[in-house]
Amino acid sequence: MTQSVDHETVVSRLLSADEILILCHKNPDGDTIGSGTALCLALQKLGKTAAVLCSDPIPAMYAFLPITVFDGSFTPHFVVAVDVAGIQLFGDRNNMPQYAEHVDLCIDHHGSNSGYAYETMLDDHAAATAELLTALIPEMGVEITPDIAACLYTGIATDTGCFRFTNTTAATHRAAAALIEAGADVENLNERLFECRSHARMAAERMALESLEFYYDNRCALICLTWDQIQAAGVAGAELEDLTSLPRSIEGVEVGLTLRQQKDGSYKISVRTGHDTNACNIARRLGGGGHPRAAGCEISGNLDNAKHAILDEVKKELDRSASLNAAES
Known part of the structure; x- marks a missing residue:
């Protein structure tokens, strides 16, 4: 059974860890990829070794995100899952099962989260996991750069249907505003995410x-x-x-x-x-x-x-x- 943890505990865990592997869910969407990449960038800015792993290929529509894909070049000592509500959602390719069975920390916004991780930070009032990380990353002592802001905006915008869905709250808009102030190019991002169809x-x-x-x-x-x-x-x-x-x-x-x-x-x-x-x-x-x-x-x-x-x-x-x-x- 998972242990529920707050922001302070999550920050403590991440600051004390190294060789960190960040897991996304299969059939990845903008929130899991954006959240995973943003957290990875933040950890790397702290001088930590970190990378992102997904069972499925990263979709071309998210290729603009500066993702560090795990290539096996380090042995993970701490495993974090982002936006993954249940262990069945990890998938079974890219050696995912061996890491998914031992998730140290899950950061998620799904009320249906099954509690598979040792510790879980869950807020089902948040529109996206990226909304949670918009607050969490500064608490880690990391400035939100334009690259991190683009990742987090991608997560929030895609999970809210560009702020049209009913999960959008005032807090969601405040998070988006903070990301715009941090350098997210919303005109370019919205065009990439919502206005360009192949x-x-x-x-x-x-x-x-x-x-x-x-x-x-x-x-x-x-x-x-x-x-x-x-x-x-x-x-x-x-x-x-x-x-x-x-x-x-x-x-x-x-x-x-x-x-x-x-x-x-x-x-x-x-x-x-x-x-x-x-x-x-x-x-x-x-x-x-x-x-x-x-x-x-x-x-x-x-x-x-x-x-x-x-x-x-x-x-x-x-x-x-x-x-x-x-x-x-």
Whole structure:
């Protein structure tokens, strides 16, 4: 069972450690990559040996971040996980399992965190792990440089949909403001992260929209991409992350589902919900987790099995929400 720790303890652990390995989750997004790279840069500024490891390749859209990828040139003596809610999210490539089994410290913002690390700093009110690190890094005695600011802004902006999602708070905007003051080039970053889509990404979106289906009196919308379609489009997984908001953006839809088949045949399912429905409740019952408005899980089996499993949970949550609303009226 993990031990919950505060900022002061985390700073103490990081300052006393060296040969530090920072782990990101598989299918990396902007928050795990941005947070991992920012923490790595901060530790290196303190004269420590540090590097970042991910089971999957770093997506091309984040290639501008100055990431030091672990190459095995040192033996890690302290292992930190950033933005990783459960041990199953680490992946199994690049020797990840041998390090994921012994995580000394986890820094995370997911309320569904399973407590796999020896110590955990968790704040599920934060919009992103990068928001936590925006406060933590100065407490380590490290100035936030323009490079660190770019990493942290990437994490915050991507996890909030460029500050559009309901997880965005006043504290999130204050963190972003601090990063802008530290030198984050938001015009350039926002263009890279939100305004530039490859031809492959647009081809994948077209195929996803062709799969659009509605359920439960149009309160639920579902899109799907098979592995063959993803390969045919030639699109990287990270470029597909913003597809998850598409089905929920349709008028009258309370629950949006995006199913993406993985190489092993399983389906990665992203759940996005409106104010009356809890996405985490849906995903958690299928072994996943996340936040009240954005969550996810993975389901093995064919597409029909995956659809049946997730739609059953969606119906339970829609019925629960309807019952609560009826009782309050």
